[in-house]
Amino acid sequence: MKLSPEQVKQVAHLARLEIRPEQLGHYAAQLSSILEMVSQLAAARTDAVEPMAHPLDMVQRLRPDAVTEEDRRADFQAIAPAVENGLYLVPKVIE
Amino acid sequence: MHNLSIKELSEGLKAKRFSSRELTQHHLDRIARHDWALNSFITVTPERAMAQAAAADAQLAAGAGGPLTGIPLAQKDIFCTRGVKTSCGSKMLDRFVAPYDATIVEKLDAAGMVMLGKANMDEFAMGSSNETSWHGAVRNPWNPGRVPGGSSGGSAAAVAAGLAPAATATDTGGSIRQPAALTNLTGIKPTYGRVSRYGMIAFASSLDQAGVLARSAQDAAYVLQAMAGFDPRDSTSVDCPVDDYPAALDKPLRGLRIGLPDEFFAEGLEPGVRSCVEGAIKKLWELGAEFENVSLPNMPLSVPTYYVVAPAEASSNLARFDGVRYGHRADNAASLEELYKRSRGEGFGAEVQRRIMIGTYVLSHGYYDAYYLKAQKVRRLIYDDFKRAFASVDLVLGPTAQNVAFRLGDKGDDPVAMYLNDIYTIAANLAGIPALSMPCGFHDGLPVGVQLMGNFFDEARMLNVAHQYQQATDWHKRRPPGFE
Numbered sequence: 001m002k003l004s005p006e007q008v009k010q011v012a013h014l015a016r017l018e019i020r021p022e023q024l025g026h027y028a029a030q031l032s033s034i035l036e037m038v039s040q041l042a043a044a045r046t047d048a049v050e051p052m053a054h055p056l057d058m059v060q061r062l063r064p065d066a067v068t069e070e071d072r073r074a075d076f077q078a079i080a081p082a083v084e085n086g087l088y089l090v091p092k093v094i095e
Numbered sequence: 096m097h098n099l100s101i102k103e104l105s106e107g108l109k110a111k112r113f114s115s116r117e118l119t120q121h122h123l124d125r126i127a128r129h130d131w132a133l134n135s136f137i138t139v140t141p142e143r144a145m146a147q148a149a150a151a152d153a154q155l156a157a158g159a160g161g162p163l164t165g166i167p168l169a170q171k172d173i174f175c176t177r178g179v180k181t182s183c184g185s186k187m188l189d190r191f192v193a194p195y196d197a198t199i200v201e202k203l204d205a206a207g208m209v210m211l212g213k214a215n216m217d218e219f220a221m222g223s224s225n226e227t228s229w230h231g232a233v234r235n236p237w238n239p240g241r242v243p244g245g246s247s248g249g250s251a252a253a254v255a256a257g258l259a260p261a262a263t264a265t266d267t268g269g270s271i272r273q274p275a276a277l278t279n280l281t282g283i284k285p286t287y288g289r290v291s292r293y294g295m296i297a298f299a300s301s302l303d304q305a306g307v308l309a310r311s312a313q314d315a316a317y318v319l320q321a322m323a324g325f326d327p328r329d330s331t332s333v334d335c336p337v338d339d340y341p342a343a344l345d346k347p348l349r350g351l352r353i354g355l356p357d358e359f360f361a362e363g364l365e366p367g368v369r370s371c372v373e374g375a376i377k378k379l380w381e382l383g384a385e386f387e388n389v390s391l392p393n394m395p396l397s398v399p400t401y402y403v404v405a406p407a408e409a410s411s412n413l414a415r416f417d418g419v420r421y422g423h424r425a426d427n428a429a430s431l432e433e434l435y436k437r438s439r440g441e442g443f444g445a446e447v448q449r450r451i452m453i454g455t456y457v458l459s460h461g462y463y464d465a466y467y468l469k470a471q472k473v474r475r476l477i478y479d480d481f482k483r484a485f486a487s488v489d490l491v492l493g494p495t496a497q498n499v500a501f502r503l504g505d506k507g508d509d510p511v512a513m514y515l516n517d518i519y520t521i522a523a524n525l526a527g528i529p530a531l532s533m534p535c536g537f538h539d540g541l542p543v544g545v546q547l548m549g550n551f552f553d554e555a556r557m558l559n560v561a562h563q564y565q566q567a568t569d570w571h572k573r574r575p576p577g578f579e
Contacts, residue, residue: 008452015410015455016417016432017448018440027449030510034453037511038399038466044473051471052478054301054331055287055527061330075194081424088419091428 001035003028096121097257098574101166101314104260108155108165115155115165119148119209122167126211126258129578132239135252137172137230138180139212147209154207162317162341164207169253169262172213173220174200174305175294183296184218184228184246187416187423187442197294198326199263199305206321211259215249218444219413220270220298222246223516224506227446232503235278236575237541241500244274250308251278256578261309261318265295267302268401269495269520272532275308276495276544279534279573281315281561282308286552287527288333290319291326299408300331302401302524311571312533312561316340319554335552343555344562348382351560352488354389359493359519361395371536371543372494375564379492382563389484389491393476397522398514400477403457403470404525409447410454416442449510478526481548489556491548493519495532499541519546529554533561534570542573 003011005024008031012019019027073086082089096118099107107113123141130136144167151165175181175193177200182188196204204210217227225233225248233248235241236256243252247264251274254262264271266284275282283306290305297303305322309315320341325334355376360369380386418424418438425437443451457466484491496519506513523530528548535545549557565571 003456011452011456011459013436014459015451016414016435016439017443017451018433018436019448020440027452030449030508031452031456033509033511034402034449034514035456037514038402038457038470040396040399041403041466041469041473044393044396044469044476046469046472046476049472049475051468052475053471055478055525056331056333058288058331058333061327063327072194076420079192079194079421081418081421090419091430091434093431 001039002032003035097125098579100311101163101260101317104166105162115148115151115209116145118165119144119167119211122211122259129256129258133234133236133252133256134231135215135233135249135256135258136169136212137182137184137215137249140179140210143179144209144211147204151207151209160207163321165209166260167209167211168203168318169211169214169250169259170200171247171250171263171265172216173265173296174263175296176200176210176213179213181213182230184216184230185442185444185447186229189229189423191421195294198291198328199322200294202321203263208321214247214253214262217246217248218447219296220246220265220267221409221446221450223269223273223513225249226503227444229444234503235500236578237278238500240502241541242277242503244277244500246270247274247308251275251280254280254308254310255575257574261307261314263305263322264308265303265305266524267299267405268524269517271306271308272495272520272530272544272546273517275532277500277542279542279571280308280310281312281531281533281571282306283315283319283531283554283558284523284529285319285323285554286529288331289529289552289554290322291329291332293326293328297412299405300412301408302405311565312558313341313344316344316558316562338555340555340558343559346559348379348384348560348563351384351490353379353384353386354484354488354491355386356389356391356394356484356491356493358391358394363497363518364494365498365538367538368494368496368498368543371538372545375535375545376492378567379560379564382567387488389488391480391484391522393473393480394522396473397477397525398518400470400473400525401521402453402514403466404474406450406454407458407467408454410451410458413447413451446510474525477522481526481528485550490560493546495519495544495546499538499543523548527551529557531557531561533564536570
């Protein structure tokens with residue numbers, strides 16, 4: 001599987017990563033070599049095999065629906081790069 | 096003091112031969128003297144350390160305290176530490192001061208351990224050489240031109256150089272065991288779910304597990320004892336009792352059955368490494384262990400499986416870094432999309448970007464079945480191989496790495512060559528089983544590690560075997576020249 005610079009650009013867009021145009025070719029070559037290594041998987045016979053998402057056979061644990069966390073809004077806002085009047089600031093979304 | 100075991104340090108503290116403040120200052124002094132050459136710490140926290148040491152001394156003076164009270168350690172910078180920078184080796188989090196403690200930080204604090212600082216690591220734990228850290232590469236105390244392994248390279252270098260008696264670490268594909276092998280340490284990756292992941296910055300959530308890097312199996316047993324256990328704040332934490340690891344160390348090895356998988360001794364294993372591992376097999380046989388061949392036929396597919404599963408999970412986990420709530424934010428973005436893209440483009444290094452893109456690609460429409468679903472099926476085959484092996488043996492043994500520590504920059508621009516470093520370690524993460532690396536000799540003056548892989552929750556047995564081996568050998572007591 002070979003990725004073109006154009007495909008890398010598309011994947012980077014999906015991942016919300018800015019990649020400089022002059023880096024696209026380099027990334028395309030490296031990602032292609034990774035996918036080529038990964039393509040060994042195609043040879044494995046897996047017709048009747050259940051996919052394994054997780055090493056432990058466990059189900060999601062439930063807990064009582066009770067408030068256990070204290071309110072630490074101010075602490076969490078203190079580490080944000082830009083806040084004003086208790087709100088997170090982002091560039092204008094609606095024109 | 097920096098060559099004593101944790102047990103000896105604890106006895107010294109209890110007998111008042113030295114105080115925790117003296118012990119802590121001694122290690123802080125060693126960091127100040129040596130770490131400019133190693134770069135094993137991202138942040139040193141002398142004030143926090145001396146305050147914890149003073150509290151430990153007060154506890155000890157009152158006749159209280161446990162086996163770890165007053166003993167210093169380094170925390171890998173992947174664990175959130177309240178009020179202390181937690182960078183995860185990334186520019187993205189370079190100004191991130193964690194608002195809460197990871198569970199294991201709380202537990203080790205509660206056990207009376209003294210945090211010296213935060214250890215350097217590959218960015219977001221993605222790397223096998225500690226060269227991807229935004230804070231610069233870490234050097235191997237055994238040879239400053241060589242890598243210490245990764246991603247827990249700072250933890251390993253600090254402990255190997257005697258800058259800390261032990262360190263926490265994490266292992267997603269070998270990040271505890273490979274650095275242990277390359278720096279002559281004992282490193283244990285517990286069973287998936289044994290140690291809480293709460294407050295441990297996520298890389299690949301179905302693989303990540305926290306563990307210990309230490310200078311002996313006995314030291315590792317004491318620290319792991321304080322870390323392990325159920326945590327309701329981690330939904331994948333397992334609610335089953337924790338064995339008494341130190342108490343299990345002394346069991347004789349007679350009757351122990353160890354499996355040797357051909358796949359771990361195939362082409363690619365450096366002859367000098369092989370002969371050290373064979374020496375360990377002979378020694379364990381002399382100690383009473385029995386050996387038989389086992390087969391893990393799908394093991395060679397573990398690297399390709401991992402490089403689908405881990406990047407897929409990483410691309411999802413790292414989606415949280417958006418430049419809005421915390422972490423790096425690009426200046427003067429004109430739109431929200433530009434803010435996301437530039438913050439992430441500037442904040443993540445090349446290896447993290449590669450893995451995010453691979454993960455995004457294998458999860459994208461049209462490729463999901465061919466890559467992600469296929470990898471999950473092969474993961475099951477690898478898991479089944481181990482299940483079959485453990486029906487006839489107690490442990491599986493093989494080398495930890497194919498080679499000794501390589502030179503800095505050697506695998507610079509070839510990600511696949513770097514990934515193949517973890518060929519022997521990744522299978523245990525995919526299966527979820529515990530695994531340990533311990534020193535077993537030297538090749539070209541550089542340390543070699545041998546790996547034990549155990550059945551689920553068999554940490555006590557693995558530490559026991561490593562301890563018995565270390566009673567009969569002295570490889571683990573060798574110290575790097577210049578750091579004795």
